[in-house]
Amino acid sequence: MTSDVPAHLVARTREVGDVSDLLQRLPADAPGREISAWVRGGDGLVGWGRVAGIATCGASRFCDAELWWRDTIAEAEIHDEVGVVGSGPIAFGSFAYSVDSHEESMLVVPRVVLGRRDGRCFVTTTTWSTGTAVSSADTAVVPDPQPAPQGPGVVTFADGALPGPAYETAVAEAVRRITAGDLDKVVLARDLLAEAERPIDPRFLLHRLAESYANTWVFAVDGLVGATPEMLVRLERGLVTSRILAGTIRRTGDDERDLALAASLARSSKDLEEHEYAVRSVADVIARFCTSVNTPESPFVLHLPNVMHLATDVAGRLTNGASVLSLAQALHPSAAVCGTPKPAAEAVITELEHMDRARYAGPVGWIDAHGDGEWGIALRSGAVDPDGHHMRLFAGCGIVAGSDPASELAESDAKLVPMRTALAGEERT
Ligand SMILES: C=C(O[C@@H]1C=C(C(=O)O)C=C[C@H]1O)C(=O)O
Numbered sequence: 287m288t289s290d291v292p293a294h295l296v297a298r299t300r301e302v303g304d305v306s307d308l309l310q311r312l313p314a315d316a317p318g319r320e321i322s323a324w325v326r327g328g329d330g331l332v333g334w335g336r337v338a339g340i341a342t343c344g345a346s347r348f349c350d351a352e353l354w355w356r357d358t359i360a361e362a363e364i365h366d367e368v369g370v371v372g373s374g375p376i377a378f379g380s381f382a383y384s385v386d387s388h389e390e391s392m393l394v395v396p397r398v399v400l401g402r403r404d405g406r407c408f409v410t411t412t413t414w415s416t417g418t419a420v421s422s423a424d425t426a427v428v429p430d431p432q433p434a435p436q437g438p439g440v441v442t443f444a445d446g447a448l449p450g451p452a453y454e455t456a457v458a459e460a461v462r463r464i465t466a467g468d469l470d471k472v473v474l475a476r477d478l479l480a481e482a483e484r485p486i487d488p489r490f491l492l493h494r495l496a497e498s499y500a501n502t503w504v505f506a507v508d509g510l511v512g513a514t515p516e517m518l519v520r521l522e523r524g525l526v527t528s529r530i531l532a533g534t535i536r537r538t539g540d541d542e543r544d545l546a547l548a549a550s551l552a553r554s555s556k557d558l559e560e561h562e563y564a565v566r567s568v569a570d571v572i573a574r575f576c577t578s579v580n581t582p583e584s585p586f587v588l589h590l591p592n593v594m595h596l597a598t599d600v601a602g603r604l605t606n607g608a609s610v611l612s613l614a615q616a617l618h619p620s621a622a623v624c625g626t627p628k629p630a631a632e633a634v635i636t637e638l639e640h641m642d643r644a645r646y647a648g649p650v651g652w653i654d655a656h657g658d659g660e661w662g663i664a665l666r667s668g669a670v671d672p673d674g675h676h677m678r679l680f681a682g683c684g685i686v687a688g689s690d691p692a693s694e695l696a697e698s699d700a701k702l703v704p705m706r707t708a709l710a711g712e713e714r715t
Pocket residue numbers: 473475516531532533534595622623665666680681682683684685701
């Protein structure tokens with residue numbers, strides 16, 4: 287571009303009539319990797335196209351992204367008629383779990399974002415200015431509901447880094463080290479490789495996940511798709527909240543038995559211990575940023591269609607103007623996906639998992655121009671390869687002294703169910 291004035295983003299948000307089916311409005315012809323989504327129930331944000339973004343890796347990945355977003359917003363021209371959290375320009379993002387990951391972390395500003403919040407719907411269109419003259423942003427039209435996305439056809443599944451028996455051996459070794467006093471808790475994960483006959487369309491997965499997992503946040507960012515029940519951090523006008531999950535039991539499908547299992551989960555000393563480490567790791571960080579921190583004394587049981595979790599919602603009032611992304615950076619990785627103490631757990635994960643977690647278990651979510659937003663932990667998820675036909679699914683389990691390898695393997699299988707079912711048409715294993 288030839289201009290004395292550097293180009294900047296121009297974002298326009300206007301209110302539109304009710305759009306209760308955000309996912310169905312994702313244009314069928316937008317490239318799958320350019321689909322972004324963060325939806326729970328009827329509310330949330332979906333985006334398509336890419337106007338701007340940053341890809342980064344290593345220890346500075348959060349800071350790089352934060353600085354880039356701050357600079358981008360400082361220069362942007364914003365016309366926001368709606369003025370709610372999530373209106374105006376936003377960036378979706380997804381971060382690699384590990385400093386050492388080969389996977390890129392990213393923020394992406396979509397060309398169009400469609401949002402719904404408490405029944406108010408809006409559309410944000412973001413373009414580049416052309417330098418001296420500011421181009422008027424597209425007058426965004428909300429797309430009609432789109433045809434149902436095509437499924438991936440026959441999907442076959444194969445072991446990733448650790449086949450089931452090897453995962454059990456890793457769990458047994460972790461228990462041995464915990465018993466020896468090396469650490470208190472470690473979360474060990476495994477991956478599963480899916481190969482599909484036809485290209486895997488993130489829209490297809492999003493639809494299926496949203497149908498079955500209504501009380502999760504269904505997300506997509508650059509080919510990473512999932513339905514997470516765990517909110518690492520939400521920041522809305524100074525109010526910080528986090529939903530911590532740890533301690534799991536599989537559902538049987540029989541309501542009466544499941545209620546009895548929920549009661550046993552709430553009393554299980556092994557699960558309560560595992561949960562307590564996770565809560566402490568989050569509440570301690572939130573206390574550094576907030577006053578009036580509220581941490582309930584005991585967890586509740588969160589019922590999902592495949593599993594039940596011990597859950598605690600922590601809240602606080604932000605004192606220092608930090609953005610949601612810096613809060614996510616400070617909280618990541620919590621003991622729900624890493625362990626206690628953190629350095630020992632990180633070392634055991636590296637040694638025993640034999641894989642790069644890539645963006646699994648990293649923060650995924652969105653940030654707005656004020657630094658508000660929501661970042662979940664990328665669980666119950668998978669990453670579609672750029673070739674479109676392959677996907678890596680992930681699941682992990684918190685291991686403490688009382689963990690049993692066979693039960694943990696079964697728990698990891700249960701955590702893989704949402705993505706396996708979303709993918710499966712005529713599944714073969
Ligand atoms: C690591 C995962 O889940 C985490 C581990 C849990 C546990 O061990 O009980 C529960 C919820 C999540 O914090 C996963 O789903 O892959």
